[in-house]
Structure formats: structure tokens, C-alpha cells
Amino acid sequence: MQKPSFEELFLKQLPFESKNLTQEQKYAFNELKRRKEVIKTDIVTERNIELKEIYNELIKAKLSFKNIIDELSPSMLKDNSWRNKSFRRYDIKINVPSISGGRRHFVNEAVAYIKKVWLEMGFKEMQGPLLQTSFWNFDALFTAQDHPAREMQDTFFIKNPEKGKLPEKRFVDGVKNAHENGFKTGSLGWRYKWSPETAMKNVLRTHTTVLSARTIAALKKDNLPAKYFTVGKCFRNETVDWSHLFELCQVEGIVIDPDVNFKNLVGYLTEFYKKLGSEKVRIRPGYFPYTEMSAEVDVFHPVRKEWVELGGSGIFRPEVVKPLLGIEVPVLAWGLGMERAISMYYGITDIRDLYKNDLKQLREIKAWLK
Template identity: 40%
Template sequence: MAEEAVLGYLEKNEEISDSGKFAEEKGINHDEIVNIIKSLNGFRLVDAQDIKKERWVLTSEGDLYAKYGSPEVQLFSAVPPEGITREELQEKLKASIYKIGSTQAIKNKWIEMGKSQVSRKVQHVDDKVRSLLVQIQNGEVISSEDIDALKRRKLISSQMWKGYSVKKGPKYAPKRKKVATDLTRENLQRGDWKELEFKEYNFLAKGQPTEGGCLHPLLKAWLLWSFVSYTYVAVRRQIQMIFLQMGFEEMPTNNFVESSFWNFDALFQPQQHPARDSHDTFFLKEPSTTRRLPEDYVERVKRVHESGGYGSRGYGYEWKREEANKNLLRTHTTAVSSRMLYALAQGPFAPKRYYSIDRVFRNEAVDRTHLAEFHQIEGLICDRGLTLGHLIGVLHDFFSRLGMSKLKFKPAYNPYTEPSMEIFSYHEGLQKWVEIGNSGMFRPEMLLPMGLPEDVQVIAWGLSLERPTMILYGIDNIRDLFGHKQLKMMNAAASLYRRISIRELIASPSVYSSASDVSGEGLSLVFRRWATKKTAGSTKNGRDSLPKNLGVKKFGGERVIPGNIIVRQRGTRFHPGNYVGIGKDHTLYALKEGCVKFERHKLTGRKWVHVEPKEGYEIHPVYASAGAAREMKTAA
């Protein structure tokens, strides 16, 4: 109907000057007319030009006044000729009507408000406000003075109206011809493509939006918006921050190639174990073997495998050094844990909490829940007096922070842990319990040959990064995490990112307790979003017991992102004084490794909060990209 109306009108007239008025005259919805004009314009049957007008519409309050009258008139009508008490008048009207109406009626000199009595000063009034609002509803024009008056009372608001003026196009016809959009196989077979008229390409039309430019959910960096005090964290970074909140420190995992000794033998895993078979492990051809192993430790491991020790009978087989020397792609990051525990045993014992997140490799068949290459998350706690109850409690704490509260534990067997447990979480997409990790307590046959004290226990757990990502994003096929499909998944699942309070993220004692201890002043370090051009310091001055707010320092053209703090750097690359703002990730590490000091500016006397790194200080690689690390080393 709308198409016939537009084309039929243009057949007898030169143009449609205003699509809005045309729709009103024909009794057709304007949106329908607009859609037809756009379609006809694409086929060049008409030429359309935009028309933009500012028009006034009533607010919700204005709608009420247009329907029931203005508050001042409602109040005036409620006052009888003989007058009324204030209490009675308030009972007759709503509180908002009484408040606004009394103000406007007194301003218009319609009523007289005494201490207890309200009386009329005039006997008749016209509701001009309601009349103006009705005129605007009907699309009539009113004076600019009246517009300003209604705007001040927030009864109207401006709205941009868009329409079209339409003329005949170069291919105008009273009726649209049917055109083909695609050349099909049937057209070629029948030969009717010679008579068909094909639709022209519209090179001005917008194509389908590309889904490129997204970061992978496993590697996505976090975004900090300190203005609203919330952090949007993707899975990998979220897990890192959870470990940091729980007081863990990261293990170096930069060696994908590992020896069989650290990957298997040091973990009390027998050499005839099926996992060491080529069907489950990728062995290296070149270099095929390792040359550097701690010989005294190798002998102790060999002895406990062959004949036992430390209360164990061992496996009772002939342990072969050539098997332990084989190089492979590590099958789990527990190989890194064995190295770290051995290094810990070489000095006086101190309790430790370690974690790692990195790639591991398994020679497995690929299906919807398994990949040959994936990321493993590992955490371990080394201390005295640890039990299986501690492990279960830590796992509940860890996974609940990830948003996975439905957990089950099942007894399992691992060569290097006893007791051992498999960890299951309920997957809403698959509607079943999915194994997400393994856990247990490291065996004495593994720990004591390293040199750790007999009363020290280690609880540990490991899981793939992909499994919790699938659960959090509602993905039922692990292969969808890789390739083009994961881009669509990320766009659809962006709303699922957890929001973690910055106070939770930063104010955890495990993050900066060492910095507070060094300062010796009992000061609370709090991040604030504020910056000045050439000053920095505390937003609260006074006694040292008051909280100190870490600010942002800007030197000339040096760009510093809000949320950073001031860190003392050596060298002359930056402004004289060598103060530069660094990112919050770097800052957290600096607060743990550096020395927090509170000083006064030599010229202004204002207090400054900064971190002076130790001798030979470097930003830890987990908190800095390679470029950032080089920049920090240059500054140092």
C-alpha cells in the first residue's frame, strides 16, 4: 500500500516535499513510508534527500499536566472561594502537586498563603501551561518564550525528527519491476538469464560488520576503569589475580621442552608408566636428550624408584638413566613445580605458595573436550601441618572466586600424590558434571629425596584453562575456542565477564603487606583516580596515621594513565627527579619487592608517596610485556 501511494503520487506530481506530512495525509505510518522510500531509492526509482527537524515532545511530567492540568491550576481549583486551611489543602492534593502548585500559584499571584489559611486572590484563571502542552502534542508552533518557560520546568524536551523529500529517479516507473538478485544454476540451465533484469550492486550500502579485532578469551588482558571502581577481567587474567589475592607467587614456565627426569622421574612416576609411552607424549628428535641434571638428586630418585626409602618399598624395577635423559614437550606444568620445590629444599625452609599458567602438550585424540595442546593452571602450597581438608578448603575458595560454586571431589590415583582427588564442576551447557582438574598431596617419595624436611607437606592442584573458560562462557565444544568461531562467541559472551571490586583487588593484605611492613608507619595504600599536571602526592595531608592516596604524576608531554602511582626510577630518561608513573600490575609487584617511602618535596614541602626499587630491580615478566620490561630496564 505504501509503495503504491509513493509511486502513484509521483506519477501525478513532481515531488513529495515532506514524507512526514505525506504519511499523515495518506493515513500511513511514517516508519513504513520511510522503509519504502529507502527501498525505492536503492533501485533508483526515486531520489531521496534527508530532512532533519528539531521538534519538541512532552516529558512524562508534561504528559500528566496535559491530561490533568498544571499543578498550579489543580491547587487553585482545590481552594474554595471562602478559603481553606493548609492542612486540609495538603490532604486534598498529592505532595508533589501541592509543592509545585503552591509555588507557581503564589508566583502568579493567584492565591494568598497565610500562616494557617489559604485564600484566593482572583476568582478565575486560565490553564495556559496545559494549553501550550496540548498545542505541542498536536504539532503546532508556539513562541520561543513559551518554549523556554516549559523547558525550565522540564515539561518538554527536544527530539530530532528525520524524514525525506522525494523526487522521481532515473529509473522511475509507476510500478516496480521484479528483478533478480542472484544468477542461479537454474537460470543458466533454462537460459532465461538473457531476459532477466538483475539488481545493481549498491556500493554505498554497509556490509556485514567484521568480527575481527577481538582478543582471544584465554589471553585477553584486563581492562581497568577506576572511575566506577570495577574491573572487567577475562579468564586468564582473572585467574592470575585470584592467585595474587590468595597470596601466591608465579613460577617461571618459559621452557616448553623438558627432560623426562623432571617431567616424570622426579615426580615418582615409574618409567614403565603408560603416560610415558609415545602415544601420550611428544618426544623430541633433536636434541633428543638432556645433558644437565643434579647428579646427587638423580641418585636419590633412582634409589627410591628401585628399592624405596622414606617408608616406601619403591617400584622394584631397574631404573634407566637414558630413559630419564629423553627430551619431550612437557605434559604438565608439575615439572616446573618439581624444579621449584627442589630449589626451595636447597636452603632454609620457608612456607611458599606457587602458581603457574602456561601451555602443555599431550599426544591425544582431539574431541569436544580434549586438545593436543592446551593451557594448564597449577597451584601448590608448601607448609607444615597441611591436610586434605586444607586442600578441599583452598579449592572451594579458588573456584568460588571464579564463579564455579558447584564442585564435587572424587578419589583418584596419581603416581606422585596420595591421597588424590579429581575435581568436577557442573556445566550448565552440557547439563552434566565435567572434570575440570586433579589434586592431591605430594608423596613423601617425591618430596624427601629433594631435601625437604620430613614434617613439610605440599598440597597441589592442576586444571586446564580451557575447561573453566568453557563453563564460564557456556561453550560445549573446546574446539570452538580456536579459529573464527571464538570471535562470535566472545561478542555474545562479553556480558559474562565478572566484575571485581578494586578494593578487593588491591587492598588484599597478601598483595602489599610487605610494603606496609617496610614503611613502618602503618599507612593504608589506596588507589584513587586523580591527576594534576605537574604535581603528585597525597590528597589527604596531615598526620601520618591518615590514609595516603597514591596519585598520578604527569611531566610535560609524558602520558600517564589514571590509576598509576609514582615510582622512583634511576637514570635521566625522564623528567629531572626521575619520577614516572607505571601501571598497576607493575606497581603491585613493586610494592612487594620494592621499598615504600614517604618523603616531602624539597621545594613545596608536599608529601610524596613513591617506591624506590632495590639494587638491580627488574619488573617481573608476568607483569610486563617484553617492550615494557625493556623500557623499565632502560629507565633503571
């Protein structure tokens, strides 16, 4: 008769405590563990508790806790029942679990503050849909129909519905003439044949400046002077990385006033960023198709010790204003990146961290206080 193996002997002698296994049994145990559903292992934790001598003395003393209270209630204060009683001691250094109350998302806190700043400066808020025709998103802003910004690699075009409606004929004719010949502004325009079919294509708005164009078109001479702002989403066909998002927020503003000039533009931007905590603001020359003069807006990063670009600004060209408003009047305009400003305040180095909704970050991040 064949001699039984270590494994067979082990199975017949189960159960075992692992601490009592012999070398042969340990070998059999390890071999059987490699096989599926042959043996089951339970982990049992044993704890031995021993009272120190002082606790035995306390038990013998038969202490009474009837006159010890945990908290002081309004009724105790009223009937004086707290008198002649002792309060339980609390260890204020002991580790306790943190309690996180409900609060706004820190990005929403920043948005609310930014809106408050512009409202306090006398601006009205403008709003509009995320889906726009290319007419309002590009053409009304004097962006040529062959401009690289209108390519698929930069813009999200909509398949359904692929096209939208053009506005009133007077706006269409004005914008068409601005592109083709300058529309009585002294400009030669872009000097090409403007296509209404191209202007009808639907896109996700690539900037909030589209709202500025629509707001100007809705104004009348009697409404001037006027100041508007918005804080809204826009979309770019970007590769997402530490400094780029395909969905971003822009802080937009316009001032339509016959008496304003470039110095006023610098003043508005400087005041805004000071209210956001940036003392050093730099305005330097830039280029945008729909503004002249054009300027980039930089603020000094106190930690990185360098200037950081936060947006663009300028004065709308007559080719933008006259077809929409009917007259030439200075329009100060700016479009500022909100995420970068927020990242600087919170010390966030990866812009994606603004929206990842990490619970630990949301609970621990400081409130937006200015």
C-alpha cells in the same frame, strides 16, 4: 546453398536483450552458452525511481536547512551558536552496522582472571620452558620408567635434540634411589634399575606439574611456607575431538607448608572454583602416581545438570618431595583443566571452538566478568 542454423542467425543479430528473445533465439542462446567463449552475457540491473507527491511538494516549498545542525560541538556550547537552531532528528530504531572494537581473546581474558585469583590468594607465579627432560617431567614425580604415560602414544618425544642434561648429582641420586628403593621414606620404591639414559630424553611437557617439581627443587628450608601457581600450556598425544586437544592449558598449584593437610587442599580448590562461578564443588578419591592422598575435582554443570571432572589433586608423596627438597614436608598439589572450565562459562560444547578464531564468535562472545 545450406540454410543457416538458429545459432548462426543468432550470432549475426547480436546484441539482444534477453527479455525480447523469441523461442528460436532462446534455443540458440542456450545452445551457444554450452560452448566455451562463444558468447558473453552481461547482467544489467535497471531501477526506476519515482518521487511521491509529498516530495514534489517539499521541493516546491524550497525548505532551508541552514539552521539545522547534526551534532553539538564544544565550540557551539562555548559561543552559544547552537541557540535558535534545530537539531536533526535521528531514528534510534534503524538498523546500523555493528562496530567491533579491539579486545583480548576471550581465552586470554579468562587466563588473566585466573592468575588474578591466585595472586589475590597469596600465591606466586612459577614459569618454565615447554621443552623438558623426562627426568623433570616423569622421574622427579615418581612416575616409573615403564609407566604407560611415558609411551609414544601419550607423549611427544623430541628428535632433535633427543636428549638433555640431567640436574645436579644430589637430585639425580635422590630420584634414582626413590625409584629403586624408596630413598629413606619408608617406601620400597618401584624396585627396578633406574636408567639415567631414559631420564635424559626430551619431551614436550605433558603437564605443568613439572614446574612444581622444579620449583620445589629450587627451594630451601628457609623459604617455607610457600605457595606457587602457574597457568601454562602442556601437550598430549591425543586424537583431537570435541572434548580433547593435543595442546591444552593447565592450572597448577602447590602449597609447601609443614602445617597444611588435606582439608586445606579442599579449601583452596573450593574457593578457587567459587571465584570462577561454580558454587557446587565435589572432591572425590582418585589415583595419581605422585600423590597420596589423591583426589579428583568435579564441579556441577548448571545446564547439563551433572558433575563434570575438571582436574586432579592430592598431597605429594615423600618419594617426590624428599629427593628434591631434602626433607619430608606436606605439599598440596593440583592440576586443573582450564579449557573445560572456560567452556562451561561460555556455554561452548565443542572444546575446539575455544581456539578456532571465528571472527563472528570473537566479536559477539560475552566478556569474562566475575
